[in-house]
Amino acid sequence: xxxxxxxxxxxxxxxxxxxxxxxxxxxxxxxxxxxxxxxxxxxxxxxxxxxxxxxxxxxxxxxxxxxxxxxxxxxxxxxxxxxxxxxxxxxxxxxxxxxxxxxxxxxxxxxxxxxxxxxxxxxxxxxxxxxxxxxxxxxxxxxxxxxxxxxxxxxxxxxxxxxxxx
Amino acid sequence: xxxxxxxxxxxxxxxxxxxxxxxxxxxxxxxxxxxxxxxxxxxxxxxxxxxxxxxxxxxxxxxxxxxxxxxxxxxxxxxxxxxxxxxxxxxxxxxxxxxxxxxxxxxxxxxxxxxxxxxxxxxxxxxxxxxxxxxxxxxxxxxxxxxxxxxxxxxxxxxxxxxxxxxxxxxxxxxxxxxxxxxxxxxxxxxxxxxxxxxxxxxxxxxxxxxxxxxxxxxxxxxxxxxxxxxxxxxxxxxxxxxxxxxxxxxxxxxxxxxxxxxxxxxxxxxxxxxxxxxxxxxx
Numbered sequence: 001x002x003x004x005x006x007x008x009x010x011x012x013x014x015x016x017x018x019x020x021x022x023x024x025x026x027x028x029x030x031x032x033x034x035x036x037x038x039x040x041x042x043x044x045x046x047x048x049x050x051x052x053x054x055x056x057x058x059x060x061x062x063x064x065x066x067x068x069x070x071x072x073x074x075x076x077x078x079x080x081x082x083x084x085x086x087x088x089x090x091x092x093x094x095x096x097x098x099x100x101x102x103x104x105x106x107x108x109x110x111x112x113x114x115x116x117x118x119x120x121x122x123x124x125x126x127x128x129x130x131x132x133x134x135x136x137x138x139x140x141x142x143x144x145x146x147x148x149x150x151x152x153x154x155x156x157x158x159x160x161x162x163x164x165x166x
Numbered sequence: 167x168x169x170x171x172x173x174x175x176x177x178x179x180x181x182x183x184x185x186x187x188x189x190x191x192x193x194x195x196x197x198x199x200x201x202x203x204x205x206x207x208x209x210x211x212x213x214x215x216x217x218x219x220x221x222x223x224x225x226x227x228x229x230x231x232x233x234x235x236x237x238x239x240x241x242x243x244x245x246x247x248x249x250x251x252x253x254x255x256x257x258x259x260x261x262x263x264x265x266x267x268x269x270x271x272x273x274x275x276x277x278x279x280x281x282x283x284x285x286x287x288x289x290x291x292x293x294x295x296x297x298x299x300x301x302x303x304x305x306x307x308x309x310x311x312x313x314x315x316x317x318x319x320x321x322x323x324x325x326x327x328x329x330x331x332x333x334x335x336x337x338x339x340x341x342x343x344x345x346x347x348x349x350x351x352x353x354x355x356x357x358x359x360x361x362x363x364x365x366x367x368x369x370x371x372x373x374x375x376x377x378x379x380x381x382x383x384x385x386x387x388x389x390x391x392x393x394x395x396x397x398x399x400x401x402x403x404x405x406x407x408x409x410x411x412x413x414x415x416x417x418x419x420x421x422x423x424x425x426x427x428x429x430x431x432x433x434x435x436x437x438x439x440x441x442x443x444x445x446x447x448x449x450x
Binding site: 014015017018019021022025028030032034061064065066067071072110113114117122123124125128129132133134137 | 288289290291292293294295297299325326333335340341358360361362363364424
């Protein structure tokens with residue numbers, strides 16, 4: 001996708017994540033908009049563009065985070081790679097694909113952030129974090145993927161058409 | 167055809183009888199029934215004619231009505247927006263009043279500047295870190311380490327300061343540690359965060375002292391990082407195991423961290439005098 005479109009889009013997603021997240025809390029879970037964006041886009045566009053989106057998205061998130069800035073950037077890259085691998089395994093219209101990919105990607109993202117934060121001396125507890133944050137967020141993200149996947153497909157097909165025309 | 171005399175006579179008799187009956191009130195029930203029917207009929211005819219008149223009016227004034235309808239719809243939309251805005255202002259006003267009461271009740275602390283409050287702009291995008299972003303920064307006199315409160319109690323402390331914004335480390339973050347005091351039993355301990363939506367844990371409480379459920383936990387003021395007597399929360403569970411040196415208490419925070427809107431930054435307060443340390447130093 002055009003860099004003049006994707007960069008502002010990712011910045012907007014970061015702002016949405018910071019500002020909207022607390023208002024969308026359901027049963028202690030909050031959606032990770034950047035993770036959803038990177039994961040779904042990687043699922044459609046493959047690892048190269050997905051990784052670029054992960055790096056840019058992670059950078060924008062880091063601007064708003066009080067924690068170590070590299071954590072979010074590093075954590076999003078494997079999300080892009082895993083999601084794009086999902087694309088080669090099964091490809092089709094079925095919604096089970098984004099649902100399962102985003103669920104796995106969310107858990108991976110959570111575990112990565114947890115262990116990266118631990119390396120910086122953070123005092124979090126794995127079982128509490130998993131029970132109260134990681135798992136609820138993964139379920140919420142997976143459900144959100146069902147809503148967002150058709151939109152991403154539309155954007156993807158529009159972008160692909162544009163490329164073919166060029 | 168000419169009516170016969172008999173018919174005219176019979177009709178005259180009938181009219182005369184009706185008039186006599188009417189004057190004596192013998193036909194009142196019949197009359198009221200007739201009136202009722204005629205009224206109903208009249209109202210039906212009236213409503214039909216009114217509808218027809220309305221239809222005619224609508225057809226004649228279609229353009230005017232359409233314009234008026236559009237104008238009224240716009241007015242409704244505008245008023246709805248206004249109403250939402252007024253409700254927001256009302257809610258904000260309520261919050262600010264609460265904060266104002268808090269500053270009145272605690273006159274020994276200095277609160278941030280003319281605006282007094284910092285508005286919460288957002289939450290940390292890292293899912294496990296508990297930070298919020300405020301719309302006040304170093305230009306407003308905010309410095310790292312300043313305590314942040316609401317009328318309900320302690321929120322956290324300023325961890326990063328920029329010129330117009332700042333970040334607050336919430337007391338629910340696992341990296342947060344606050345010196346707490348149990349209000350009734352007067353025991354002190356360290357209150358640590360355990361992440362979002364998980365109650366706090368008060369540690370280092372002496373093993374053989376009695377800690378009751380429902381006790382209020384306040385800041386002890388020790389360490390000088392927070393003023394004394396700010397409410398942290400309430401004990402919901404006591405964890406006491408014989409093999410541990412200390413007992414622990416689970417503390418439910420008094421502040422609802424999911425609904426933070428306006429907060430107060432305490433810019434100045436008098437830390438507790440550290441008499442013990444001063445005494446020790448003198449002895450040395």
